[in-house]
Amino acid sequence: MAKYDPIVYKGGKRYFYRFSAHQRVQHVILFSSVLTLALTGFPLRHAEEPWAKPLYDFMGGTELAPLIHRAAGTVLLGLFVYHTIYWLALFIKNDLGGLKQQGRLTFGSGVKAFFTQEMVPNKKDFFDILHVWKYLLYFTNRPPRHDRMSWREKFDYFAPYWGIPILGPAGVLLWWRDEITHFLPGIVLNAAYIMHTDEALLAVLFLFFVHWYNVHYAPEKFPAATVWLTGYLTEDEMIHEHYAQYVKIMIEAGLEDEVKPQHFAGEEYDW
Amino acid sequence: MALTGFPEPAPAGDELNCVLCHKHRGLSRIDENGKFRLFYLNQELFDAGPHRRNKCKDCHSDIDRIPHKPAKKVTCTQQCHIVEPSGNVKFSHQSIADTLATSVHSSLDAEGNPKPHHEDYPGCKDCHDQPLYRPLSVYKGEVKPGITARAISRCKSCHTSGDFAEDFYEHVTSRLHKTRFPMETIEVCAKCHQDPDFRERHELDDVVTTYKQTFHGKLIALGSERTPDCLDCHVVPGENTHLIEAQDQPTSSVNKANLSATCRTSDCHEKAGAMLAGFQTHVTYDRDKYPLQFYMLMFFKALMAVVLYFFLTLIFLELLRRLFPRFAFFKDKEGNTPHHRIRNKKPEA
Numbered sequence: 147m148a149k150y151d152p153i154v155y156k157g158g159k160r161y162f163y164r165f166s167a168h169q170r171v172q173h174v175i176l177f178s179s180v181l182t183l184a185l186t187g188f189p190l191r192h193a194e195e196p197w198a199k200p201l202y203d204f205m206g207g208t209e210l211a212p213l214i215h216r217a218a219g220t221v222l223l224g225l226f227v228y229h230t231i232y233w234l235a236l237f238i239k240n241d242l243g244g245l246k247q248q249g250r251l252t253f254g255s256g257v258k259a260f261f262t263q264e265m266v267p268n269k270k271d272f273f274d275i276l277h278v279w280k281y282l283l284y285f286t287n288r289p290p291r292h293d294r295m296s297w298r299e300k301f302d303y304f305a306p307y308w309g310i311p312i313l314g315p316a317g318v319l320l321w322w323r324d325e326i327t328h329f330l331p332g333i334v335l336n337a338a339y340i341m342h343t344d345e346a347l348l349a350v351l352f353l354f355f356v357h358w359y360n361v362h363y364a365p366e367k368f369p370a371a372t373v374w375l376t377g378y379l380t381e382d383e384m385i386h387e388h389y390a391q392y393v394k395i396m397i398e399a400g401l402e403d404e405v406k407p408q409h410f411a412g413e414e415y416d417w
Numbered sequence: 418m419a420l421t422g423f424p425e426p427a428p429a430g431d432e433l434n435c436v437l438c439h440k441h442r443g444l445s446r447i448d449e450n451g452k453f454r455l456f457y458l459n460q461e462l463f464d465a466g467p468h469r470r471n472k473c474k475d476c477h478s479d480i481d482r483i484p485h486k487p488a489k490k491v492t493c494t495q496q497c498h499i500v501e502p503s504g505n506v507k508f509s510h511q512s513i514a515d516t517l518a519t520s521v522h523s524s525l526d527a528e529g530n531p532k533p534h535h536e537d538y539p540g541c542k543d544c545h546d547q548p549l550y551r552p553l554s555v556y557k558g559e560v561k562p563g564i565t566a567r568a569i570s571r572c573k574s575c576h577t578s579g580d581f582a583e584d585f586y587e588h589v590t591s592r593l594h595k596t597r598f599p600m601e602t603i604e605v606c607a608k609c610h611q612d613p614d615f616r617e618r619h620e621l622d623d624v625v626t627t628y629k630q631t632f633h634g635k636l637i638a639l640g641s642e643r644t645p646d647c648l649d650c651h652v653v654p655g656e657n658t659h660l661i662e663a664q665d666q667p668t669s670s671v672n673k674a675n676l677s678a679t680c681r682t683s684d685c686h687e688k689a690g691a692m693l694a695g696f697q698t699h700v701t702y703d704r705d706k707y708p709l710q711f712y713m714l715m716f717f718k719a720l721m722a723v724v725l726y727f728f729l730t731l732i733f734l735e736l737l738r739r740l741f742p743r744f745a746f747f748k749d750k751e752g753n754t755p756h757h758r759i760r761n762k763k764p765e766a
């Protein structure tokens with residue numbers, strides 16, 4: 147991880163490291179497969195709507211689109227398994243391995259190490275949620291100060307972790323309906339059908355409204371955030387979204403005197 | 418024709434020159450019941466239809482002079498003048514009517530007494546009507562021969578007179594594939610089975626709507642012709658489409674005992690396990706009839722509402738917050754000062 151500098155300068159501006167190339171490639175695979183799945187799945191879910199048939203025909207029609215859908219689903223499930231193993235491997239190697247070297251690896255310290263992982267929800271997230279409501283309802287003028295991963299980003303991150311375990315197995319059951327009915331009752335397919343179609347609607351609506359608000363529609367992001375391409379956040383974005391981390395990084399880099407004050411909502415932007 | 422001054426010859430089947438009058442588009446009247454009746458015959462459609470080789474009088478047999486009195490309704494079961502080549506007997510649709518009479522769609526019960534609301538039960542023309550009875554080649558845009566069209570050249574080497582070879586060939590080959598769009602078949606069944614009053618009279622679920630919610634129904638709506646419509650599952654195996662039986666009949670294709678065989682016919686779920694038949698096709702999400710589906714649907718709806726309302730409210734308030742960035746009922750002491758300065762009690766630069 148050392149190959150990424152926490153702060154780089156370009157054109158006299160500071161940029162803060164966020165995502166490695168490896169993570170950015172995983173995100174591209176994730177969103178390509180999800181978009182493909184949505185485009186080949188939703189015309190079928192809403193087959194009676196006038197837009198469904200033209201879109202389905204464009205995506206390959208009744209013969210090809212199901213194959214594309216299954217291929218994209220396989221890629222997504224593969225990515226899910228890969229990412230989980232990648233995360234666990236890093237956790238075991240860096241965190242548990244580190245504890246072992248120090249001779250402090252016990253069950254308790256292992257569990258504690260897990261709950262201090264940056265993606266794992268913690269106490270600060272709980273208070274940040276309370277704080278943001280307080281802030282949005284005008285009970286305070288100070289926005290919450292998020293660390294490297296805010297609770298909203300954690301929710302975004304864990305949404306696939308609850309969506310894919312529901313959508314994936316249900317999709318596999320519907321795909322292999324002929325094979326699985328040798329040992330599972332047919333009503334499992336009714337359940338899988340509801341799980342697959344309704345969870346997919348939730349996932350797509352969440353992505354379209356919430357995630358795309360975070361990275362596309364929000365006034366300071368519009369038309370699109372760039373961190374998924376560059377891996378770096380601007381100083382404004384850092385101050386706005388990750389103020390606690392920003393202060394920490396600036397102090398570590400010996401730039402304590404150049405730490406800028408926290409933004410109020412919508413201020414400090416040139417738009 | 419115009420050069421010779423002779424009128425156009427009447428079509429072959431029109432011995433009495435009926436089209437002399439019936440070719441006029443406006444030929445119509447209001448009958449005794451106040452109903453509008455159109456008597457126009459579209460020659461082009463008729464010539465493309467299955468009855469083009471019948472004479473008018475074959476079906477309208479009570480007409481013996483022109484001009485004629487109001488004619489009787491045509492019955493499909495009467496013998497017509499076409500001689501059926503395999504048995505050398507006059508052709509009739511009587512056998513189809515007999516089949517229909519033994520099906521669930523018969524208006525009489527097993528003892529021969531009229532069923533309740535017997536007038537609701539279909540006769541030939543209730544299904545074989547617009548749009549279903551429109552000549553296929555005109556509305557489907559093509560006639561798909563079951564085997565290569567070149568094969569007809571063999572027939573034509575002997576059967577040289579008229580259109581006999583073409584007609585016979587088409588008659589046979591069109592029966593080797595689905596002659597209707599599955600969507601048309603579904604619409605025919607929907608005429609009654611989706612009608613709320615009809616369903617209430619006969620205490621039936623809305624099977625058409627629930628069918629349209631299945632993968633089968635959706636793929637058909639998207640243009641698939643390899644997906645089952647109503648007939649593919651509900652016709653008694655080995656019989657023609659007119660024999661549909663109620664679920665409780667032992668020979669019915671959808672009887673619990675036969676259902677798995679129906680799903681697993683060749684071309685469908687051939688390799689599936691017998692338990693595939695446990696799949697519920699016509700799910701109404703009724704709490705008592707389909708509790709699993711009902712509660713699952715409620716769960717997902719509730720989940721969706723909670724997640725989306727939470728985040729959409731948050732987004733809405735956040736956008737609103739930008740309008741008054743510095744306003745608050747209670748000002749935070751820290752304000753926007755970096756917190757490490759407060760913690761370290763470092764004087765402001």
